[in-house]
Amino acid sequence: MKIKHLEDLNTLVSLSKRRGFVFQSSEIYGGLGSCWDYGPLGSLMKLNVKRAWWNAMTRRPDIVGLDAAILMHPMVWKASGHVDGFSDPLVDCKECKTRFRADNTDSYINEKKCPNCGSKNLSEERSFNLMFKTHMGPLEDTGSVVYLRPETAQGHFVNFQNCQQASRYKIPFGIAAIGKSFRNEITPGNFIFRTREFEQMEMQYFVEPGTDEQFFKEWKERRWNFYIKFGIKPENLKFKDHDKLAHYAKAAVDVEFKFPMGFSELEGIHNRSDFDLSQHMKFSGKNLEYFDEPNKKKYIPYVIETAVGCDRLFLAFLCDAYREEVTTDEAGKEDVRVVMGLHPEIAPFKVAVLPLSKKEELSSISEKLRDQLAEDFDVNYDESQSIGKRYRRQDEIGTPFCVTVDFDTINDQAVTVRHRDKMTQERVAITQLNAYIAAKLKTFNQ
Known part of the structure; x- marks a missing residue:
């Protein structure tokens, strides 16, 4: 891989x-x-x-x-120096009308030309204060000026x-x-x-x-x-x-x-x-x-x-979490799994509940399970398309664990938990699921 x-x-x-x-x-x-x-x-x-x-x-x-x-x-902003000194040196291109910072453009610094069109027909440098100015009160006069x-x-x-x-x-x-x-x-x-x-x-x-x-x-x-x-x-x-x-x-x-x-x-x-x-x-x-x-x-x-x-x-x-896992089958066809390997405390959802079917006997269990997990975690619920596509969607948004409710759940009151990074699966009793997820999140990368 x-x-x-x-x-x-x-x-x-x-x-x-x-x-x-x-x-x-x-x-x-x-x-x-x-x-x-x-x-x-x-x-x-x-x-x-x-x-x-x-x-x-x-x-x-x-x-x-x-x-x-x-x-x-x-x-406050006078004392801090922002009113007098919080500014950028700006230059205007007279040809393409682009305005740019003179202190952050190599082409200007080295050759005195516009970084957009290359023209040397430029204005003089002038200072531009970066603070947004607004007015407090009903009258827009200098006495009511405030800054964001x-x-x-x-x-x-x-x-x-x-x-x-x-x-x-x-x-x-x-x-x-x-x-x-x-x-x-x-x-x-x-x-x-x-x-x-x-x-x-x-x-x-x-x-x-x-x-x-x-x-x-x-x-x-x-x-x-x-x-x-x-x-x-x-x-x-x-x-x-x-x-x-x-x-x-x-x-x-x-x-x-x-x-x-x-x-x-x-x-x-x-x-x-x-x-x-x-x-x-x-x-x-x-x-x-x-x-x-x-x-x-x-x-x-x-x-x-x-x-x-x-x-x-x-x-x-x-940026740091994004990765593409590329595998190749015997026929040479590539498969790409996009994974957002976010730390569990940063990931939007900690766990996703995925019923294997939309049938009532599974959806009713899954909805109750979602509510059970939501007492402790941010939970996503997804029942559309194949289970494989749903796994991939959760991988792409960084969800650490996926919980699949299948037809065996009706009898054994257990679910399958899939780990995002290791892609391992474990069967866990519904009554123990919240504690299991909490423990795994604490030791996610161990």
Whole structure:
């Protein structure tokens, strides 16, 4: 048997639409550029991705959760530097009217020509702020301008004191949040890799100055282990240090994943120094120093940030899990089984119930079994077409276990359980099925 892994992102785009992972937003109107909707399977899987991250962050004695508002006081973005510095250098082609980022196009950088048509008839570079601007209140004047947040991190910083005092946690401690962010990207693309509306999963860990390098190193290791735990292959991951640091950073590294278009950023891990709290102290007039009572000293905490895009992680899980198992019979005819080898905690459904026939004596048992399993797991029910085709459909969406109800079930009150990856089958009593599936999910890859 030969194994083929994902080579072309278009293969995944097609599968995502066909099976209900991701749809083009507003498709019946021709779609809206770089905006995507998560379908029946995608919404389940995305929830699982967020739950996996949230549990990894908050089921600890030193990190609390936060759900901050998308709309924030405009001065937040002035203090953070987004109003003045969050921009891309843009160039317009006067021939084909294409607008592109001047800092992300080799053909422009090297030859000063349009990457679309090759023309050298270009405009001067100019800055374009990436924040979406809107207005609060009935009048659209400058006094009512607000922004859709371009990152969730600032919610952590302006709530640092609130969270610390409410939780009564001592430093070091962290704040974790999952939420929507918006960036008016000029060159989005590669499916859901870069979009204008996206979800971020960010954690800001507040530490005493002088301990920051130690915690930076620790969080690099923790985040690497997270990806390995949930099935990402180590050879598809690497760290990449930043050549040029952002204005707030003392140190920065990306966790890169090998997407079909090459290694690209999946997560950023940053030592943000005391920049953020210092800036918000300056612009708000509020004292955000931390008082270390046992040692009788005050200081502005340093921040270690871990920031991963939920949509990018969703895409990485799909890319890494996709495989084609190719077998050849004696006549030389190839058969291809498409498998989405997702970790069970990430897979949309944990188990599928497949009655061998639509006859009443089987469907009645199967429907009761579906309800029994649904008390503990996300369950899919499929009774159309042959059992072989139904197995293949479940393989393609990553379902770890298929449960077949056959005519022997009527007499022995047992079902056949098929393992997605090993393709082994076991006969299990219906009364023991929930416990059996739960135990197998815990040791799925062992």
